[in-house]
Amino acid sequence: MYGRDVLSGDWRRPRRGQIPEVPAELDLVxxxxxxxxxxxxxxxxKEAVTLEDRFGRRRVFPLSPAGFLLDGGPVTLVRPAAASKGPRRSASGSIAVEGLRARVARESRIYVEGVHDASLVEKIWGHDLRVEGVAVEFLEGVDDLPAIVAEFAPGPGRRLGVLVDHLVPGSKESRIAARVSGDHVLVVGHPYVDVWQAVKPAVLGIPAWPDVPRGVPWKEGVIAALGWRMDPQEAWRHILGRVGAYTDLEPELLGRVEELIDFVTDPTADTQP
Known part of the structure; x- marks a missing residue:
């Protein structure tokens, strides 16, 4: 009697030892x-791997069981036992450009909601953005986005990427995003109430970000729940000071920022109709 089909069942939840574990060495495709x-x-x-395709686009994926395909077959990527030797990396995980001279700024721009978002993007992706000549500005709130898009006048070679907090179905943010999105405008977002939550709790030595009751200002509620004797600006400086690299941030933010950088630096954006 033959055994059952080896491809039947859910191979994404393999039995121990069923799917090979492969070290995620540099340059493994x-x-x-x-x-x-x-x-x-x-x-x-220890939690995520960054892949770069042949166009230079990067994506961050969790190290999930059977989360990848190697030569057409499922594998589980694991962190290499020892760090591989290779070129120096920037805080975002990209190859650092030695002796960097910032490129002249493109017409395309990335907008984020506030100064905290901008400072976090600068700390992790600042090197990449200077290499690409991309400027980051902040909105001071998503309500002003339609007017900003109209004033910016996006078009070929002049793209606008926007990062929005709490972009979830049915929200005010999602309705505004739908109004302004188009061929030359990309609005993406993360699910967090505030960009603070995109920092992994373990980085701050806390088990989780606290739940804040409705009607309580979110930042002040977090500070009170954690027992911090700080105002919001002091708290943000404390949080930002603990962030050193992309590994300190949640994948939901990492992927969205990289998507925006890809969008505004796409060489086809410079092609006139």
Whole structure:
């Protein structure tokens, strides 16, 4: 009697030892399990791996069991036992450009909601943005986005990427995003109430970000729940000071910022109709 089909069942939840574990060494080429992104490993920590495709686009994926395809077969990527030797990396995990001279700024821009978002993007992606010549500005609130888009006048070679907090279905933010999105405007967002939550709690030595009751200002509620004797600006400086690299941030933010950088630096954006 033959055994049952080896491909039957849910191979994404394999029995121990069923799916091979492969060290995520630099330059190893894999696909995500859905087959939507193929790239070489450029960085790996204990929770996530960064892949870079042949166009230089990067995506961050969690180290999930059977989360990748290698030579067409499912594998589980694991962190290499020892860090591989290679070129110096920037805080975002990209290859650092030695002796960098900032490129003249493109007409395309990235907007974020506030100064905290801008300072976090600068700390992690500042090197990449200077290499690409991309400026980051902040909105002071998503309500002003339609007027800003109209004034910016996006078009070929002049793209606008926008990062929005708490972009979830049915929210005010999602309705505004739908109004302004188009061929030359990309609005993406993370699910967090505030960008503070995009910093992994373990980085701050806390088990989780506290729940804040409705009607209580979120930042002040977090500070009170954590027992911090700080005002919001002091608290943000404390949080930002603990962030050193992309591994300190949640994948939901990492992927969205990299998506925006890809969008505004796409060479086809410079092609006039």
């Amino acid at each position: 894999v696909e995500d399990a859905e087959g939507r992104f193929c790239g070489a490993v450029v960085a790996c920590d």
